[in-house]
Amino acid sequence: MTPVARVTSAPHRELGGTVLRLHDLTKRYGSEVAVQSVSLDVRRGSFYGIVGPNGAGKTTTLSMATGLLKPTSGTVEVLGIDVWENAAEARSRIGILPDRLRLFDQLTGGQLLYYTGVLRGLDDETARARTASLIQAFEFGAAANRLVVDYSAGMTKKIALASALIHSPELLVLDEPFESIDPVSAVQLTDILFDYVSRGGTVILSSHSMDLVQRVCDHVAVIVDGEILADGTVDAVRGDITLEERFRDIVRGPQRTEGLDWLGISFN
């Protein structure tokens, strides 16, 4: 049976040196600015959340942070390594859960983990041992022997996250890791990530769930229209209100939906 929630909030941790440094990152598509002058320092041992409305620039920022997308200007360093000048070395230190998953889905979950490990430079014995350990930690059970193409959206996300961990990276960059994940699996994933961070790992993730970010992250950046409008510890950013309330204050979305007066009239 799946264990019930063990950890409900981010424990206090002493942070180390900078693991990820985004400096003055800008990304333009033609005349459209997707990300504007984003700078961020993520320190070792932190659990960093990036939040923002749809189209704010979260995926663009994280894709540039992992070397998957070239910025128009600005630099990214992972543990002091420039991700564009030394892409292979920088990426060997990162585990990535990208926005659009492209997995070798004609493999079983177990095979996918094993071959990801081998591609990441693990020897056969280590890749097998870590595959078994991840199958157990993520509670894949018999599903580890099924083809990934037949997985549900949530299971696909879980196997992708497990694959991102297999080479024991120092930094995890996760785009919407909890999307499509059921509440029990979300607790399981949170515990795995807390454990990873308590062993000296660092996580940066994007999410639309303010509640989740408030519970699991110790730092947060709020990005709106490609710019960071607030960042710091979760406690400093939210003050004496919830992160969700602060988020709404910052984003200042429309207070009511206008222009849909016709909607529902025929139901009266």
Ligand SMILES: Nc1ncnc2c1ncn2[C@@H]1O[C@H](COP(=O)(O)OP(=O)(O)OP(=O)(O)O)[C@@H](O)[C@H]1O
């Ligand atoms: N390849 C592209 N070409 C043109 N515009 C793009 C491209 N990719 C992203 N954009 C634009 O850049 C902006 C930021 O997009 P991004 O996907 O980073 O937002 P997001 O915060 O991740 O959104 P969501 O929460 O909806 O996933 C959006 O206006 C988007 O339309």
